[in-house]
Every structure is written in structure tokens, then in C-alpha cells.
Amino acid sequence: MNRTPQPTSTPLSRREFLTSAIAVGGGLALSFSLPAQEGGPPRPAGPPAAPRSPSAFLQIAANGAITIITPAVEMGQGGHTGMPMIILEELGGDVMQLVVKDAPAAKMYNNPLFGQQSTVGSFSVRGWYTELRRIGAAGREMLVAAAAQEWGVSPADCTAANSVITHKPSGRTKTYGSVAALAATMPVPQNPALKDNSEFKVIGTSPARLDVPPKVDGSAKYGIDMVLPGMLVGAIRAAPTVTGTLKSFDDSAARGMKGFHSTVALPNGVIVLANTYWQAKSALEKVKTDFDPGKLGGVDSAKVSALLHSGFNEQGAVVRNDGDADKALAGAARVVEATYEVPYLAHACMEPMNCTVRANGDTAEVWVGTQSPQAVQAAAAKALGLAQESVTVHMQYLGGGFGRRGQADYATQAATAAKASGRPVKLIWSREEDIQQDFYRPAAAIRFRGGVDASGKLTAMEARVVTSAAPDFGGSPNPGFYTASVGDMVYDIPNLKVTGINKDIGLRFGFWRSVNQSHNPFMVEGFLDEIAFATKQDPYQFRRSLLQHEKAKRHLAVLDMLAEKSGWAKRPAGHFYGISAFAAYGSFIGSVVDVSMKDKTIVLNRVVTVIDCGVAVHPDNIVAQLEGGMVYGLTAALRGEITLQDGAVVQSNFHNYPMLMMSQMPKTESYIMPSTAAPGGVGEPGTAPIAPSLASAIFAATASRIRSLPLSKHNVDIIAARA
Amino acid sequence: MIKLNINGKQVDLDADADTPLLWALRDDAGLTGTKFGCGMGLCGACTVLLDGQVTRSCVLKIGDVGTKAITTIEGLSPDRSHPVQKAWIAENVPQCGYCQSGQILAAVALLKSNPRPTDADIDAAMTNICRCGTYNRMRAAIHRVAKGTAT
Numbered sequence: 041m042n043r044t045p046q047p048t049s050t051p052l053s054r055r056e057f058l059t060s061a062i063a064v065g066g067g068l069a070l071s072f073s074l075p076a077q078e079g080g081p082p083r084p085a086g087p088p089a090a091p092r093s094p095s096a097f098l099q100i101a102a103n104g105a106i107t108i109i110t111p112a113v114e115m116g117q118g119g120h121t122g123m124p125m126i127i128l129e130e131l132g133g134d135v136m137q138l139v140v141k142d143a144p145a146a147k148m149y150n151n152p153l154f155g156q157q158s159t160v161g162s163f164s165v166r167g168w169y170t171e172l173r174r175i176g177a178a179g180r181e182m183l184v185a186a187a188a189q190e191w192g193v194s195p196a197d198c199t200a201a202n203s204v205i206t207h208k209p210s211g212r213t214k215t216y217g218s219v220a221a222l223a224a225t226m227p228v229p230q231n232p233a234l235k236d237n238s239e240f241k242v243i244g245t246s247p248a249r250l251d252v253p254p255k256v257d258g259s260a261k262y263g264i265d266m267v268l269p270g271m272l273v274g275a276i277r278a279a280p281t282v283t284g285t286l287k288s289f290d291d292s293a294a295r296g297m298k299g300f301h302s303t304v305a306l307p308n309g310v311i312v313l314a315n316t317y318w319q320a321k322s323a324l325e326k327v328k329t330d331f332d333p334g335k336l337g338g339v340d341s342a343k344v345s346a347l348l349h350s351g352f353n354e355q356g357a358v359v360r361n362d363g364d365a366d367k368a369l370a371g372a373a374r375v376v377e378a379t380y381e382v383p384y385l386a387h388a389c390m391e392p393m394n395c396t397v398r399a400n401g402d403t404a405e406v407w408v409g410t411q412s413p414q415a416v417q418a419a420a421a422k423a424l425g426l427a428q429e430s431v432t433v434h435m436q437y438l439g440g441g442f443g444r445r446g447q448a449d450y451a452t453q454a455a456t457a458a459k460a461s462g463r464p465v466k467l468i469w470s471r472e473e474d475i476q477q478d479f480y481r482p483a484a485a486i487r488f489r490g491g492v493d494a495s496g497k498l499t500a501m502e503a504r505v506v507t508s509a510a511p512d513f514g515g516s517p518n519p520g521f522y523t524a525s526v527g528d529m530v531y532d533i534p535n536l537k538v539t540g541i542n543k544d545i546g547l548r549f550g551f552w553r554s555v556n557q558s559h560n561p562f563m564v565e566g567f568l569d570e571i572a573f574a575t576k577q578d579p580y581q582f583r584r585s586l587l588q589h590e591k592a593k594r595h596l597a598v599l600d601m602l603a604e605k606s607g608w609a610k611r612p613a614g615h616f617y618g619i620s621a622f623a624a625y626g627s628f629i630g631s632v633v634d635v636s637m638k639d640k641t642i643v644l645n646r647v648v649t650v651i652d653c654g655v656a657v658h659p660d661n662i663v664a665q666l667e668g669g670m671v672y673g674l675t676a677a678l679r680g681e682i683t684l685q686d687g688a689v690v691q692s693n694f695h696n697y698p699m700l701m702m703s704q705m706p707k708t709e710s711y712i713m714p715s716t717a718a719p720g721g722v723g724e725p726g727t728a729p730i731a732p733s734l735a736s737a738i739f740a741a742t743a744s745r746i747r748s749l750p751l752s753k754h755n756v757d758i759i760a761a762r763a
Numbered sequence: 764m765i766k767l768n769i770n771g772k773q774v775d776l777d778a779d780a781d782t783p784l785l786w787a788l789r790d791d792a793g794l795t796g797t798k799f800g801c802g803m804g805l806c807g808a809c810t811v812l813l814d815g816q817v818t819r820s821c822v823l824k825i826g827d828v829g830t831k832a833i834t835t836i837e838g839l840s841p842d843r844s845h846p847v848q849k850a851w852i853a854e855n856v857p858q859c860g861y862c863q864s865g866q867i868l869a870a871v872a873l874l875k876s877n878p879r880p881t882d883a884d885i886d887a888a889m890t891n892i893c894r895c896g897t898y899n900r901m902r903a904a905i906h907r908v909a910k911g912t913a914t
Contacts, residue, residue, distance in 0.1 A: 116860065248852065248855060257837070257848060258796015262861060267793070316778070316790040390862050390893075390895075437860065438859060471800065664855065667897075693803050694801050699894060702885065702889040705902075708899055
């Protein structure tokens with residue numbers, strides 16, 4: 041049967057369809073540069089980014105196939121659909137002829153906003169938006185120029201859409217594929233004309249996600265699915281403490297077991313290699329290991345909390361100092377004080393960490409699902425003693441990333457085992473290793489003092505932010521980073537002092553979906569809620585009163601839309617609402633949580649989320665990200681907690697690190713603010729507002745203020761409402 | 764050598780009887796659509812159907828399978844045409860997709876025994892973890908199948 045062509049997404053670079061491909065702009069360098077985006081991170085210092093060739097992003101074959109190479113990997117966030125849509129919009133290409141591939145590890149694919157090739161920080165669309173549009177527009181102009189040359193007409197008389205160029209006066213047409221070869225010889229336009237937003241035909245629509253079909257029949261290939269001829273499979277046991285080292289091991293009881301190949305010693309653990317995973321895991325259980333616990337030895341969670349609290353009494357770095365908070369607090373009619381605290385969290389991607397490496401002498405190949413291809417490339421190269429560019433990274437789908445797969449520890453391990461054994465190796469972590477060898481969302485705490493005048497106006501606030509992470513990304517963590525949403529809050533508080541201090545206990549830091557905003561808004565918004573109730577003000581109106589200035593306009597608009605969509609002013613009897621909104625990842629996000637009481641149980645009726653993410657590239661996917669982020673945040677708020685005993689993570693699998701299930705899933709409503717502003721992030725913002733909004737709703741319903749997470753420690757039972 | 768009936772075919776696998784079905788499927792039968800998530804039967808990523816019944820293959824030894832018919836995601840349809848697969852596509856359910864093989868098979872089993880499940884039925888039957896939080900879309904997709912409007 042001749043099937044309708046379908047757009048396809050493939051993370052495999054081996055797909056061979058472009059046998060007759062001719063690249064648009066092949067070999068021609070086209071240097072684009074972008075101004076730094078307001079509100080974004082500073083552009084990296086040093087030499088400017090390498091020139092980007094359009095052909096590194098866009099190729100058109102003689103048969104019309106449009107290959108788009110996306111610098112954002114696909115981990116469920118829609119990178120294989122959203123990024124190509126941006127190029128396709130300006131290219132005027134036919135979506136049905138689209139083939140999407142992952143970019144290889146190369147500096148050309150470094151995100152223009154932060155200078156790394158990493159799918160992190162909700163940076164993909166906001167970092168690449170203008171660059172991808174220019175690449176698409178350049179391609180369109182070159183194709184039109186080629187057709188015009190063949191016809192001997194002016195390009196100005198031609199239009200392009202759906203992969204067809206039309207000469208308007210004569211009505212003649214040519215397909216993109218038919219002129220691709222000639223187009224490749226055309227000069228690359230340095231300033232291609234971009235569409236006005238009102239002309240968008242692709243951006244703002246919600247085509248079916250390209251990675252969905254292979255994810256419903258088991259054909260989608262993740263890193264863990266890799267199979268190579270002669271491949272060994274590895275199972276790993278690392279030191280129980282993440283600061284631990286291997287002192288010795290004894291594998292005599294494992295030798296001779298069926299399929300056993302060898303044991304590879306790592307600085308902090310052992311890998312057993314065998315013919316299959318089950319053989320490797322079974323043999324690993326027979327290996328005796330002795331570890332030195334390192335810095336974390338003897339550390340337990342009570343000590344973590346004590347350490348956090350000790351930070352309140354130390355002089356932290358001042359990251360914000362408006363007016364004179366000390367003086368204003370001393371003179372306030374009333375001072376409200378509160379301390380908020382959250383625990384460490386693990387990522388728990390559904391696909392446990394894994395990596396496959398084949399060393400081929402002077403070169404090597406890696407098959408992996410990663411958020412940071414160059415980090416994997418560098419890690420494998422180092423372990424193998426090769427130059428970084430000698431390592432090819434074959435990108436696979438990611439079974440969840442959430443920040444965990446920005447690390448490359450598993451690549452170092454797999455490469456070490458491949459080198460030691462002289463065979464291709466697929467290393468697969470157990471779930472226990474995955475939870476106990478993570479890079480953790482830090483435990484953190486904030487002590488607030490708020491000063492209120494006689495009329496109930498918040499005149500002063502002091503926030504002492506304490507975090508507890510061993511930095512893993514070079515140098516000490518920047519207080520401006522871990523005080524996000526505190527030091528940069530836009531609430532109109534004339535006297536505001538924010539300090540930050542890191543009390544490194546040895547547990548390594550991890551970027552966990554929404555990072556510092558996974559906890560700081562819970563604390564700031566919770567404390568604002570306390571001020572509102574202490575001064576008998578409506579939590580929504582109280583926030584409004586602090587957002588009446590130019591810099592808070594989009595924040596305020598989200599708050600107002602939340603109130604409107606949730607029916608804040610007309611809360612039904614017996615329903616209690618909580619609200620929060622703030623800036624996050626270049627977007628503005630907020631939610632209203634609607635609860636009611638059934639005896640002593642809190643019934644979660646619905647979660648209403650609003651985002652202003654600027655131009656919404658794929659609205660349906662944005663809604664999916666808002667829901668998914670909310671679930672990630674709610675899971676943590678309800679029961680998420682990593683604790684330490686003698687330096688080792690206590691939690692080991694889903695029985696003691698539980699995940700939200702279908703039966704606990706609340707109803708959701710998600711709304712996107714119409715906007716023509718530059719795109720903001722959407723992958724992470726949705727994680728952040730659920731905890732503060734839920735805590736606010738719980739207080740409205742029970743008069744019980746939640747100042748620490750998870751809720752399971754407060755004897756709060758929560759169920760999702762069902763009709 | 765263990766004989767198994769996988770997706771309608773008799774397959775001889777050179778694996779020990781105490782090997783979990785999950786790893787026999789993945790490493791010995793080459794069927795990688797069934798996923799490893801926890802190894803303790805907690806998350807359901809490894810869900811397969813055994814004579815139509817939802818089974819967590821990471822905690823079932825192949826020596827205990829006997830002659831029961833094993834259905835994996837690869838055996839559900841040759842062309843993504845099963846109503847549950849069509850509904851999953853129509854609702855754009857998967858995100859990372861890693862848990863979805865198991866989720867789809869759990870939904871297939873539910874709808875076979877209960878063609879018009881209520882939300883409470885769905886809550887009770889769909890006990891697999893989705894870390895991406897696609898629960899409401901899965902629920903919508905199941906209702907879509909029940910209403911006969913999969914596409």
C-alpha cells in the first residue's frame with residue numbers, strides 16, 4: 041500500500057534516506073549573531089560563536105524531503121517538533137516531507153543564549169527562535185532565487201509555500217526539490233526577510249508531535265535499547281555515598297557464573313560485564329566490595345537540616361538591598377517571621393541511566409540519550425584517552441531528562457568498561473543506582489522577616505536564603521543563581537534585603553526540572569500569603585497591590601488571568617483557592633489550586649495554570665508541558681524526599697520514593713496568554729507554582745500553614761476529585 | 764532452552780529459567796519495546812499481557828510462564844492500528860514515551876474487560892507510573908476508545 045508520507049522524527053544518525061540529497065547552501069558559511077535577550081543570562085564571554093552554516097540545520101533533497109537537524113534533543117518536551125516548526129515557518133516547507141534528526145555533538149549547535157549544546161534550562165526555543173527563523177528564511181530566498189533564475193524572472197514576482205515556488209504573473213510552479221541543487225549554488229542572504237507574526241501559518245498551530253507514532257508501537261529507540269555485535273552488558277554498583285571511593289573488591293564468587301566476562305574497577309565502584317543484563321546483575325550480586333565513604337560519611341538528614349539553619353546566623357552574600365530593610369523592620373508596626381525548608385530530591389527518569397560505547401582504536405562511538413552531547417563526548421574521550429572530536433555521539437530518544445541527563449557520569453563509566461574489556465559495552469544502572477547516585481535538587485531553606493505598617497502595607501522584607509549543595513559545575517555556586525525568584529522578585533517592597541549562603545554538605549548539586557524555582561517560589565509565595573492573611577487581605581488582591589508598576593506588567597496580567605479563569609471572585613461555598621504567580625525561564629507562570637474538605641481529607645478539585653511564554657510555537661505541546669511540569673512539582677510536594685543515613689541516600693526505588701499515579705491526578709486547566717513577545721521557556725516553569733498554590737489553598741481550607749515539604753510529613757491526606 | 768509463545772510465535776530462548784521475562788524479551792528475543800523501569804514490579808514500564816492479563820514482566824521468571832500467550836507492544840498491531848494506539852496518537856499522549864508501551868498494554872487489558880470504564884475504573888486499572896505526567900491525556904484516550912472515536 042502506498043502510504044501518505046508522514047513527517048518522521050529520528051534520533052538516529054544512521055537513517056539513510058538522503059542518498060540523493062543536495063544541501064541548500066551546502067558548504068557556505070552564514071554567520072548570524074543575536075543580541076542578548078532581555079531577562080536572559082549574559083552571553084558567554086570569549087570569542088564569538090562559530091559561524092553557522094544553514095546546511096547544518098536544513099537540507100532539501102531532490103525528492104523534496106526536508107531534513108531539519110534540531111539542536112534540541114527529544115526527551116518528551118517536543119524538541120523534535122517545535123524546533124523544526126520554526127525553520128519550516130520561514131522556509132515555507134511542506135510539513136509532510138519533513139524528516140527530523142538530532143544534531144551531532146558540535147560547537148555549531150551551541151545554544152546562542154548560553155553557549156552550550158545542552159537541552160536544559162527551558163532554553164531551546166527561546167535561544168534558537170530568531171536564529172532558526174533566519175535559517176529557514178535564508179533557505180526560502182535561495183530556493184526562490186534558483187527558481188527565478190531558471191525561469192528568467194525576478195524573484196520579487198515569486199512566492200513560496202508548501203514546498204512550491206509560484207511565479208505569480210504566469211502561474212508557473214516548481215517544487216523545492218526540483219531547484220534544490222541550483223539553490224545550493226546561490227549566495228546566502230545575510231539579512232533574509234522574516235515574516236510578520238500575523239503571517240504565521242505554522243507557529244501557533246499544534247501539528248501532531250513527530251515522535252509520537254514510534255512511541256506507541258515500541259519502535260522508538262532509547263539508549264537502553266542499543267544492541268551492537270559482540271556487545272557486553274554491564275551492571276554497576278557504586279559506593280553508597282556519592283563521595284565514596286572503592287577500596288577493594290572480590291569477584292571470586294562471580295567468576296564462572298553463566299555469561300560472566302569480567303569485573304571493571306572504577307574510582308567509586310565496580311561494573312560487572314556479562315553477555316546479558318540479567319547475567320551481569322546476577323553476577324554483580326556475588327561481588328564483594330569495600331568502600332571509603334568520603335566526605336559524606338556519618339552525615340544524616342538531621343545534620344542537613346541543622347546545617348541549613350546554621351546558615352541563617354551567618355553573613356551571606358547580599359544579592360539585593362533596596363532601601364534599608366533592617367531599619368524599616370525595626371520601625372515596623374508589626375513583624376511577621378517564618379522559616380521555610382525543602383528536602384533533597386532525585387530526578388527518577390523512567391529510563392534508568394545507561395550508555396553504550398564502542399572503542400574503535402583511534403575513534404569511538406557512543407549511543408546514549410543525553411541532554412548534553414558534548415559533555416558525553418568529552419567524558420568518553422577522556423576515559424578512552426582520545427581527542428574529543430574523535431568520539432561520535434549517536435543521539436537516542438531520552439526516557440526522561442529533567443536535568444539528570446545533562447550529566448555524563450554514565451558515559452565515563454561505560455567508556456571505562458569498554459576500554460578495559462576491549463568490547464562494546466552497554467552499561468545499565470539499576471533503579472536503586474539511579475536514585476542513590478543522582479545529582480540532587482538541593483535541600484534549601486529561607487528565613488523571612490516581613491515588616492507591615494499600621495495600614496497593612498508590606499514595607500520591608502528580609503530573606504536569608506540557604507542552600508546545601510556540592511557544586512558540580514565548576515566553582516562555588518553563584519548566590520544570584522540559587523536565590524532565583526527571591527533576589528529578583530518584582531514585588532513592590534521598598535525595603536528589601538536578600539542574602540544567600542551555600543552550606544556544602546557534600547551531596548552533589550543537580551539541575552532538577554525548574555532548579556531553584558522548584559523551591560524558592562514555594563517559600564516566597566508562601567510567606568507573602570502569610571502576610572496577606574496576617575493583614576486580613578485577599579491573597580490575590582494583596583499580590584496585585586504589590587505589582588502596580590511597569591516592570592510587573594506581564595506578571596500582573598498572568599495573575600489577573602488566573603483570577604478570571606479560576607473564578608477567584610466567585611469561589612463556590614466550600615471551595616478554597618490558593619494562588620501564586622512569578623517570572624520563570626523568560627516566561628510568567630502561575631496557578632490557582634481549588635480544594636475542598638471531605639472530613640479531614642483535602643480534595644484537590646482542579647489546578648488552573650496560566651503561562652505567558654511570549655509567542656506560543658506549539659500550544660498543545662505547551663499545555664502538555666504545563667501539565668507534566670505540574671505533575672513533577674506535585675509529586676515532590678506530596679511525598680518527594682531524599683534523606684541521608686550515614687551519608688548514603690535512604691530511598692532506593694518507587695516504594696520509598698513514590699511517584700504520582702493516575703488515581704492521584706487532578707483535573708487540570710491550562711491557558712496560554714496571547715502574546716507576540718519573544719518566546720520564553722515552557723519545560724520548567726510549570727513545575728514551580730503547584731507547591732505554593734497548593735499550600736495556600738490548604739491554609740485557606742484548614743488554617744494550617746505548610747512551611748516545609750513534602751506534605752506527607754504534615755499528616756495531610758490529599759485525594760484528587762472525581763466526578 | 765525455554766519455549767515461549769511471544770506475539771503468536773513459538774520462540775526458543777537460550778536463557779535460564781530464573782531469568783525475568785523482561786530481560787528474556789529484551790536481551791534474548793530482541794524485543795526492546797518492553798522497558799525496564801524498577802525491577803520490582805512497581806512502575807509497570809515492563810507491562811506485557813499474559814493470556815490477555817496485565818503482567819509485570821520484570822518480576823516473572825520465564826520458567827513460570829509456561830504455555831501462556833505473551834503479548835508485547837510489538838505484537839499489538841503491525842501498523843499502529845489498534846484502537847488504543849490510534850487514540851494515543853490522536854490525543855498526543857506520549858511525552859518521553861518510555862512508559863507508554865506498558866501504559867498502552869494496561870489500557871488494552873482494561874478496555875477488553877471493561878469497554879466503557881468510568882474514571883474510577885481507570886484509576887484502579889492504570890497503575891503504571893508516568894514521570895512526564897501524561898495521565899489526563901491517557902484518561903482522555905481511554906475514553907476516546909470507549910466512545911468508538913479513536914481516530
